[in-house]
Amino acid sequence: MNKSVFVPGHITGFFNIENHDVSLKNGSCGVGFLLSKGVRTTISPADKLIIDVNQGDETVIDEVLNILEIDDSFKITQDIQLPIGAGFGTSAASAFSLTLAINEFLDLGYSEELCGQIAHMSEINLGGGLGDVIAQTGQGLVLRTKSGAPGIGEIKSFRQDVFVAYKTFSSINTADIIRDSHHKQILSEAGLKYLELFEKEPTVENFLSFSNKFSNETKLMSDDVKNLVDYFNSSSDILGSSMAMLGNTVFAFAYDEDVFKKLDIDDLHICELNNMGIVYD
Structure with a gap:
């Protein structure tokens, strides 16, 4: 049975960088907003690992699979609805939606918070956005008051x-x-x-x-x-x-x-x- 998860794109308007020795505390505080477009990841049954992404490469997917240490067989389909590398938080939405969809498909029992931490770690490892993942757990206009991954950082939504x-x-x-x-x-x-x-x-x-x-x-x-x-x-x-x-x-x-x-x-x-x-x- 297919499992599909949509994570909205996120644009930051202004921010400051918060560096920490603990990777999950790394990130930024700032303000941004969520878009009605983003990244939809679908996991479906297959007899081998198949990756189908409509734009970009498989770097983010490979990093998430490496962190999860998963070698199961299934098909990953990603619909990235926004431009890559242009400030829309697509790498975070890709990592987050993928982790959530795999969690649902394999019934891993991870919380949304833990899935967000895995996606945040992927972002840190790849040098991508510093606050998109936690912002993507919010709605509308999002104020990041404490840096870090979901469960560690803090946000307010408007x-x-x-x-x-x-x-x-x-x-x-x-x-x-x-x-x-x-x-x-x-x-x-x-x-x-x-x-x-x-x-x-x-x-x-x-x-x-x-x-x-x-x-x-x-x-x-x-x-x-x-x-x-x-x-x-x-x-x-x-x-x-x-x-x-x-x-x-x-x-x-x-x-x-x-x-x-x-x-x-x-x-x-x-x-x-x-x-x-x-x-x-």
Whole structure:
């Protein structure tokens, strides 16, 4: 019998890096949001291990299987619905949905929390996102108040009914940035400042404003990203816009979907903020 699990994509607006000797405590604090698109992993019976991924390679899958120490025979099908390496948390969603689906298929009896810790460990080992997995256990707008894997870190969720538009220009190697001492210092100092301000008044408007200020102060925006962010922010019908961390991607919020549909922007995608979180099929 097939087992399928969907984990939403996650975009971070601003963050600071938290390094610890214990890998499961490694991560980041910050604020981001969940998307109605993400990664769906389906495990089905097979007489050998078969991996079918619609985009990208099998690196994340191999890492999760290595951590789980599983050599059973089954088919892994992954539908990655968002661009890879562009700030959507796809590697985390891939690792998390895979771990959850295998847990269901093999009836391992692991808690969702433990599955999240395995996915977080995969992220740390591969040098990927630092806070996507724990954020993906939430709904809507997600504040990460304590770094680490699920069960170790802490989050607060704020459900919001808004539409999200996004456009990706290219990918960014997250590992190159978060492992660079200069970038880490700049990101963490700015991230901590806006994190403290957001915790005092956690609103959508503040999230968008602080995200835009953070992306400008950290100087990670390409010209293409900055031009589109400025264009979105010039419209009174759009709540705000910024850069996805870490990806060469622009996102914007609006209460009315038609605001985005009327824009003449190539490759602009529209979806809703995800207030449901993880879904088991």
